[in-house]
Amino acid sequence: MQSSRAALFSAELRKARSFPPVIRAALLGAVALLAVSSFIVAQAASFADVGRADALGGFTTGEVVMLILHYAQVIPVLIGAWIVAQDLPTGPRRLAFLAAPRRVALIGTKLVVAALAAGAAGVGCTAAALVPLMVFAGPSDGTISLVPYAWLISSWVLIAVVTASLVAATRSVTFTVVPLLIWTIGLSDLIAVRVPALSGALDQVMKSAYLPGGATPSSVHLLSAGIQVAVAIALGPLLTARRDVG
Amino acid sequence: MIDVTNVTKTHGSVVSADRVSFIAPPGAVTGLLGPNGAGKSSAMRITCDLDRADAGQATVCGLRYRSHTLPMRVAGAQFEGSGAHPSRRAIDHLRWIARVNHVGASHVEQVLEQVDLQPQDWKRRVREYSLGMQQRLGIAAALIADPQVVIFDEPANGLDPIGIQWLRGLLTGLAREGKTVLLSSHLMSETELVADRVVLMDRGQVIGQGNVPELVREHGNLEAAFFARLERSRQQDGLADGAR
Numbered sequence: 001m002q003s004s005r006a007a008l009f010s011a012e013l014r015k016a017r018s019f020p021p022v023i024r025a026a027l028l029g030a031v032a033l034l035a036v037s038s039f040i041v042a043q044a045a046s047f048a049d050v051g052r053a054d055a056l057g058g059f060t061t062g063e064v065v066m067l068i069l070h071y072a073q074v075i076p077v078l079i080g081a082w083i084v085a086q087d088l089p090t091g092p093r094r095l096a097f098l099a100a101p102r103r104v105a106l107i108g109t110k111l112v113v114a115a116l117a118a119g120a121a122g123v124g125c126t127a128a129a130l131v132p133l134m135v136f137a138g139p140s141d142g143t144i145s146l147v148p149y150a151w152l153i154s155s156w157v158l159i160a161v162v163t164a165s166l167v168a169a170t171r172s173v174t175f176t177v178v179p180l181l182i183w184t185i186g187l188s189d190l191i192a193v194r195v196p197a198l199s200g201a202l203d204q205v206m207k208s209a210y211l212p213g214g215a216t217p218s219s220v221h222l223l224s225a226g227i228q229v230a231v232a233i234a235l236g237p238l239l240t241a242r243r244d245v246g
Numbered sequence: 247m248i249d250v251t252n253v254t255k256t257h258g259s260v261v262s263a264d265r266v267s268f269i270a271p272p273g274a275v276t277g278l279l280g281p282n283g284a285g286k287s288s289a290m291r292i293t294c295d296l297d298r299a300d301a302g303q304a305t306v307c308g309l310r311y312r313s314h315t316l317p318m319r320v321a322g323a324q325f326e327g328s329g330a331h332p333s334r335r336a337i338d339h340l341r342w343i344a345r346v347n348h349v350g351a352s353h354v355e356q357v358l359e360q361v362d363l364q365p366q367d368w369k370r371r372v373r374e375y376s377l378g379m380q381q382r383l384g385i386a387a388a389l390i391a392d393p394q395v396v397i398f399d400e401p402a403n404g405l406d407p408i409g410i411q412w413l414r415g416l417l418t419g420l421a422r423e424g425k426t427v428l429l430s431s432h433l434m435s436e437t438e439l440v441a442d443r444v445v446l447m448d449r450g451q452v453i454g455q456g457n458v459p460e461l462v463r464e465h466g467n468l469e470a471a472f473f474a475r476l477e478r479s480r481q482q483d484g485l486a487d488g489a490r
Contacts, residue, residue, distance in 0.1 A: 004315060011345035018338035019331070086331045094296055095329035095387060099346045101295050101312035245296035 005109075008100055012113045021082045026121040029075035034128040037065050041132040062144060063212040065129050069152055070211060073184060075125060076118040076156040077177055080163030083114045084236070085173045090246060097245045107168050107237040111161050118160030122153035148210035155206035158229055159184070162202070165236030200224035247272055247426055248321075248395060252302035253292055255285075255450075262288040264450040265302065270428040270443075272394070275421045277441035277458075278430040279472060285450040286430035287325070287399050293428075294323050294397065306395050318347045321395035322388030326403070328380040329387055332373035336363065336383050339372065340390055347391040354390065361386040362412060377404030385416070395426040402436055414440050438468040446475050453479040 016022050044061040059067070084107075087096040100106040126149050133144070159180075166176045184203045192198040199205070205225040208214040217225070248270040255263040263285045270276035278286040291297040293304040295311040303310070306321045314320045330339040340354045358368055361382040372380065381404045388396055398417075402410050417440045421427050431437045437444060438458060446454040454475035458468060465471035 007346055007348055011342045014338075014345060015342040018334060018342070020333050086334075089331065091325070091327050091329040091384075092331045094291075094325050095343070097296055098294055098323055099318055099343050101317055244298060245291070 005105065008105065008109050009112065011099075012106075012109045013116070015086070016083050016113050016117055019082065019086050021086075022079055022117060025075055025078040025082065026117070026124060029072060029121065030125045030128040033068065033072055033125050034131065036068050037129040038132040040064050040068070041136045045136060059212060062133055065133055066148060066152070066210065066212060069126060069129050069149075070207060071185060072125060072129075073156060073159055074181060075121055076160040077163050077180055077184075079117050079121055080114045080160035081167050081173050081177050083117060083160075084110055084164045084167040088167070088171060088173070094245055103241045104237040107165070107240050110168070111164050111233060111236070114160045114164035115157045118156045119153060122156035126153060151206065151209035155203075155210070158202065158206065158225075162229060162232040165233045168236030169239045202228045247308075248276075248293060248304070248306055248397075248428055250289060250293060250302070250304045253289060253299045253304055254301040255288055255292060255297060255299050261450045263292065263299070266447070266450070266452055267302075268445040268452060268455055270395075270426050272426045273421055273424045274442040275417050275427040275429065275440050277437040277444045278428065278447060279432070279434065279437050279441075279444050279468070280447035281432055283449070284432075284447040286447055288450070289447075290323070290325070290397055290399055290428070290430060294321065296325075316347050316391070318343070318393060319391040320393055321397060322391060322393040323397040323399075324384040324388040324401060325399040326384075327377075328372055328375065328383035330372040330380075330383060333371060335369050335371055336375070337368040339383070340386060343387055343390055349391050353392075357386045357390050360389065361416075378406055378409050381405055381409070385413075393425070395428070396420055398427075398429040400431060401429055402431065402433060410436070434469040434472055435467070438462065444468065446472050448476055448479060451479070 041061055044064075087093050087110075096106060097103065100109075130144065130149075163176060163180060166180070167173055170176050188198065188201060188203050192201070192204055199208075200221050202225045205217045205221045208221075209217055250269070251267050253263050253266045254261070266285065266289050268276070268278075268289075278289060280286055288297065289304075292299045293306065293311065306314070306317075311317050311321060328336075328339070330336065337354060337358070340357065341351060343349075344351060344354050355365075355368075358365075363379060363382055363386065367375070367379065372383065375383065381401065385398070385401065388398065401413055401417075405413060417427055417429065421442065429437075429441070441458050443457055444455060444461065445452055454471075461468060461471040465474055
């Protein structure tokens, strides 16, 4: 007989796969990235034809595609949020904890599923964004290094897990997703310029590894990011374990 | 068997369960009867380890609900509606519950038939279900692992007269199979028709309990029995407040 943990994992995986918003976020994200990337590659090619190589602000086409992928981190945020949020309404929440009353195990399993789903979406979306580049890019773009993309996908996995855990902790999608997006897509950069210590913030550490002009994070920065992830991951299960399901 | 002993639960200044004690034996339908806010649902949630008791304990088949390895195989419970996310298909909803509880996929279809949901509705999204169909889906989720104990919170809500008649047959049938059936209701006449025993509750307290035939013999019907106990309980509370 399958162990209880394996059964719970398999059930949560099935649950995520059969929940339309999770699938929709990943598929729409991939299609949108394919479209935007195709547009950028086509624009770059037409600018090059008329002798305007600097039309992309001095960035190569590949670097622009990477920037688009960076802003597409809304996808792992949504995936992480939905995997927990499908059980936030009172009815589903009660049933989830009736089926798996060991709360830390249940939330922990959801975080693993969020990581897997975000990883898969990251691979799919990155591939969708790179296809036009690989098919249509000229020889000047050179070979594409996969290392920054590996960092990007790792970042998506961490973002999804942190989001999932924070949604479990706050029991609110809005109060988790909105501040997270405001922080990661703009506010973090604005404040980091004035507060150098913020270069150790999780999103700053991860993006320095994959955005153009960045560098592999130092061990201090990686440790700082790891601590932030660990704290965020602990919050969801711990607060869920202490509260009444209602 | 369900054994609730001296369970107390407060939410801020509101006492939702005050030293609640009762037993729901196997082979019988036990009804928790009382007005809204009497503490029926709180007692059920504590029994299922959804809420934590401040004092006392509740066991299902001798153990806390969460101490069972596969708890839904021991006790199935339904609280208000289907328990499914509206975006999910009914059959997918039951399949994940089946998988957690090591129940074969074929049993999902059996239980959907048992609750009289038509095959053409199995793949519909739950948001397209009527209130009665959602109620049946919730009952299906409670029964999916063929538990020894079933707990239903206001199961007649949303059911039409045919559905209510079907529910009566289901509850009494489960009890005849030797299962422990615990249901909560504020519908006195309906409870009188299905319950073998009742626990009468008001403002978080048990104000009386006994076998339905005996209470009916004594008071004429269950409603009269309830109000007689309610009056006595409130008089005692008044006397106690006066003495203070």
